[in-house]
Amino acid sequence: MNKLRTGIVGCGKVSHTHARALSELRESEFVAAYSRSADKAAAFAGQYGAVGYDDLDAMLKELEAVVICTPHPFHAAPAVRALEAGVHVLVEKPLAATLQDCDAMVAAAAKSGCTLATVSQRRWYTPVIRVKRAIEEGKIGAPILGMVTMLGWRDQPYYRSDPWRGSWRMEGGGVLVNQAPHQLDLLIWFMGPVAELFGYWENLNHPYIEVEDTAIAVIRFANGALGNIVVSNSQKPGLYGKVHVHGNNGASVGVQTDGGAMFVSGMTPVLEPPVNDLWNVPGEQSLLKRWEREDTEFFRTIDATNYYHRLQVEDFLRAVLEHRQPLVTGREGRKTVELFTAIYRSNRDRQPVQFPLEPESGREDFDGRLT
Numbered sequence: 511m512n513k514l515r516t517g518i519v520g521c522g523k524v525s526h527t528h529a530r531a532l533s534e535l536r537e538s539e540f541v542a543a544y545s546r547s548a549d550k551a552a553a554f555a556g557q558y559g560a561v562g563y564d565d566l567d568a569m570l571k572e573l574e575a576v577v578i579c580t581p582h583p584f585h586a587a588p589a590v591r592a593l594e595a596g597v598h599v600l601v602e603k604p605l606a607a608t609l610q611d612c613d614a615m616v617a618a619a620a621k622s623g624c625t626l627a628t629v630s631q632r633r634w635y636t637p638v639i640r641v642k643r644a645i646e647e648g649k650i651g652a653p654i655l656g657m658v659t660m661l662g663w664r665d666q667p668y669y670r671s672d673p674w675r676g677s678w679r680m681e682g683g684g685v686l687v688n689q690a691p692h693q694l695d696l697l698i699w700f701m702g703p704v705a706e707l708f709g710y711w712e713n714l715n716h717p718y719i720e721v722e723d724t725a726i727a728v729i730r731f732a733n734g735a736l737g738n739i740v741v742s743n744s745q746k747p748g749l750y751g752k753v754h755v756h757g758n759n760g761a762s763v764g765v766q767t768d769g770g771a772m773f774v775s776g777m778t779p780v781l782e783p784p785v786n787d788l789w790n791v792p793g794e795q796s797l798l799k800r801w802e803r804e805d806t807e808f809f810r811t812i813d814a815t816n817y818y819h820r821l822q823v824e825d826f827l828r829a830v831l832e833h834r835q836p837l838v839t840g841r842e843g844r845k846t847v848e849l850f851t852a853i854y855r856s857n858r859d860r861q862p863v864q865f866p867l868e869p870e871s872g873r874e875d876f877d878g879r880l881t
Contacts, residue, residue, distance in 0.1 A: 514598070514827055517542035517569055519588045520579035521554035522672065524602055528577045531820040533558050537827035542569045544588075570595040575625075575830060577823070578602060581674040582682040586611035589626070593618035598625040600826045600836075604691040605843030607682025608877065609851055610869040612844040619840055627826045627836040628843030630695045631818040635784040636805055637765040638696060641755060645700055649791045650757025656701040656729075656737040658693045660685075660751040660768070664743040669719050676719030678879050684721030686711065686850035690741040693767060695838070695846045696753045697739070703732040703845075708862045709853035715744050721879075727853050732865075739853075754788050764788030783809030854878035 516538045518525050525543070532540035544563045545551035551562030563569035566588055570576070575598040578589050585606050589599045593615070605628040606612045619626035632638055645653055664685075674680035681688060698704065709727030716723045723744050729737035754764035769782035783806045789798045822838070829836035852863040855870075858878030870877060 512831055513537060513539045514574040514830060515539050515541050515572060516575045516577070516827075517544065517560070517573045518554075518577050518579055519544045519566065519592075520581075520584075521545040521550050522579060522581075525554065525577075525579040526557075527815055527819045528579060528602075528823060529554070529558050529560075530816055531823040532577070535820065535824050535827060537824065537831060538575075542572055544569050566591060567595070570597050573597050575600070575827060581672075581680055582607040582687055583611070583679065586614050589615045590618045593622045593624050593626065596622060596624060598826075598830045599627070600823065601626070601628045601840070601843065603629045603695075603843070604687060604846055604850075605840060606847055607687055608869070609844070609847060609867060612840070612847050613869060616840050616844060625826070625830050625836060626840030627829070628838055628840060629819070629822055630692055630838045630843070630846075631822045632692045632696060632767050632784070633699065633837060634818050634821040635765070635767060636808070637784050637786040637801070638753075638767065640786055640789075640801070641700060641753070641763045641765050644763045644791060645755060645757075649794075650755065650761040650763055651759030652733070652735070652757060653701055653755045654735045654758045655756040656697050656731070656735065657754045657756075658690070658697050658737075658739045658741065658752070659754075660690055660693050660741040661745040661749040662689060662743055662751070662768075663746040663748045664689075664716070664723070665746075666718055669716075676716075676721055678720050678876055681721060683850065683854070683879060684711075684713070684716075684719070684723055685741050685743045686722065686725050686853060689743060690725075690739075690850070691846050693741070693751050693753055694739070694849050695842070696765075696767070697737065698845050698849065699842075700753065700755050701731050701733075701735055701737060704729055704737075704849060704852070704865045705732045706730040706862050706864055707849070707852040707856060709739070709856040711853055711857050714742075725850075725853055727856070752787065761791045762788055763791065783814075851877050857881070 548564040555562035711722040711725040751768035
């Protein structure tokens with residue numbers, strides 16, 4: 511199999527996860543890393559036998575594919591430059607903090623013919639795949655109610671761990687932008703396109719940050735189904751992330767994607783295995799305990815952070831080599847940004863938001879964040 515010459519933009523905590531994947535996968539020859547700091551780039555790249563750059567354009571000349579690991583509001587600029595240079599791009603979640611940035615990347619990919627993908631590694635969790643297949647195979651009939659509940663905790667040391675955390679301009683948002691995108695992506699993947707949303711957000715108990723720590727929303731999907739979102743960083747020490755889908759034949763399926771203390775990339779491990787926590791498909795109820803045992807046993811054999819990121823990076827690289835679409839395209843990533851943007855706008859305007867959303871122009875309130 512051919513190899514792609516690969517690199518990384520941004521040398522923060524999550525970058526090491528991607529560097530390990532790019533160094534180990536047979537589809538990749540990891541050759542370069544970029545940071546605005548030449549010393550930081552050299553130190554990071556040296557750990558993996560790569561070359562450090564503080565000149566992005568010079569690095570891109572050496573690459574065929576790159577992973578963007580900068581803070582969320584700074585994904586678009588290097589991604590667009592890479593795509594314009596003919597380099598395929600995988601962007602850490604979320605695709606961007608704004609729809610304008612999403613559309614700039616999607617347009618650059620379309621113009622260049624290069625692949626644009628975004629990280630949502632929980633799609634590779636076995637319990638998540640079971641839910642997706644159950645829906646596709648009609649085991650719950652038509653999905654009529656989708657629910658996301660993610661309750662966790664982020665403390666002051668977490669927000670002090672990087673200078674960009676907790677600010678609108680540097681992080682782009684709070685729980686919606688940084689912690690919830692994985693579950694929001696799964697909700698849309700399971701339920702289909704959104705038609706309308708009404709939501710609220712608030713900072714309830716984190717006075718030392720600007721961004722929201724809690725958000726809720728109700729949804730009407732394009733197929734007539736309903737949905738509910740409750741996400742928060744205000745519950746100590748951290749509880750769980752769940753996505754449940756209920757069908758019109760009375761059957762329900764669900765997955766707990768996260769449990770225990772909240773995972774922080776590059777700082778803490780994933781503590782509890784993802785499991786199916788809801789499954790009453792007729793004739794299959796007894797499978798739940800077996801699946802939990804099997805999934806827990808498998809979880810103990812892997813480093814979950816590295817394992818699932820590696821699966822997604824592998825899918826991205828193989829998609830490029832095989833001239834096919836990756837599982838999570840840039841357009842798929844935009845759907846998650848559209849969803850959390852709608853919650854910000856709905857809170858600002860105190861009214862439902864209709865989909866699809868387009869970027870706003872002529873406003874300075876950052877899509878309802880700066881109210």
